Amino acid sequence: MSEFLHRLPEFLGNHPFLAMAFFGVLLALIANESTRWFRGYKELTPAELTRLINGENALVVDVSSASDYEKGHVPTARNVAMSQFDPEHKDLAKVKDKPVAVICRSGQTSAGAAARLAKAGFTRVYTLAGGTAAWQAADLPLHKGRR
CATH class of the missing domain: 3.40.250.10 (Rhodanese-like domain)
Structure with a gap:
């Protein structure tokens, strides 16, 4: 796990579009689930x-x-x-x-x-x-x- 965390900044720097896509999908998933949770x-x-x-x-x-x-x-x-x-x-x-x-x-x-x-x-x-x-x-x- 430690090696993963050390290499993560390098990966993010080498693959910015992939990282942005991942965080975009993650935010959309969180927004969707929170909306579902609080809709009544x-x-x-x-x-x-x-x-x-x-x-x-x-x-x-x-x-x-x-x-x-x-x-x-x-x-x-x-x-x-x-x-x-x-x-x-x-x-x-x-x-x-x-x-x-x-x-x-x-x-x-x-x-x-x-x-x-x-x-x-x-x-x-x-x-x-x-x-x-x-x-x-x-x-x-x-x-x-x-x-």
Whole structure:
């Protein structure tokens, strides 16, 4: 280890672009992980979401469009269009301490809704990593049509 530390300055001097690339990737990785750590919600796998629904009676909110929701959704999910999604709604305010999982078709839109819930003071906010597509890929049942 001592020899490594003695030769490190020489390596950095001989390969400045490689050293800058390494430190750039390292900083990006640290920034990404710290953002994930402090964002206020957690991503779940389909199996973890199933456990949360069955074990803790989680509220599942699907923010997909109505047509995507009707094509297939997680069995207990309630559809709320993203344009109408309001964390301050009186029905949602009742469940601030209950687990709330937000789902969309691909997992991208639900992240914004989850961040809004966390900012509004919800203590247990989750998203389904990969969205309904991941749920379907895990061979879990989808309900079709309106609830």
